[in-house]
Amino acid sequence: MHELSLMASVMDIAREELSRHGAHRLTLLRIRHGVLDQVQPDAMRMAFEAMTKGTPDEGAKLELVEEPLRLSCCLCGHEFTPDDRNALYAPCPACGETVPFSVIGGEGIFLDHLEAE
Known part of the structure; x- marks a missing residue:
């Protein structure tokens, strides 16, 4: 389950941001993830709940x-x-050629937004 390590990395970044801004409690965390990353939302939620349980961030x-x-x-x-x-493996819908495509969206995991007190 790679979601646990992903969430651990995101939470590290979130905690750094909280510290940087003098906040003490996370209230909202928004993560953007690309479809190519095959993130399982339920697994991410479980990891988030496990990492915040018993901390000031519980209930975020x-x-x-x-x-x-x-x-x-x-x-x-x-x-x-x-x-x-x-x-990714089909012909281009515009020119019909079977050539490589550049991925310009839909991959990567980003901490998009957070709110804290």
């Missing part, structure tokens, strides 16, 4: 926002949002 709200896959054709430059990940 977790928001998970999944970013869709966005690709750019390396030949014609057409940018598009496919319906599924298999589009």
Whole structure:
């Protein structure tokens, strides 16, 4: 379950931000994650609850926002949002060529927003 280590990293960053701003309690944590990262929301929530239980952050709200896959054709430059990940191996919808695509969205995990007291 890679969600536990992901959440541990995000919580480390959140705690650094809280400390930097003199806050003591996390009330909201919003994480953006790309569809290619295959994050399991239920596992992320369980990890978050486990890491905040018995701490001042217990009861904080977790928001998970999944970013869709966005690709750019390396030949014609057409940018598009496919319906599924298999589009990585399909022809370009604009030029019809089977060439590599650049991933321009839908991968990565980011601490997007936090609120604290």
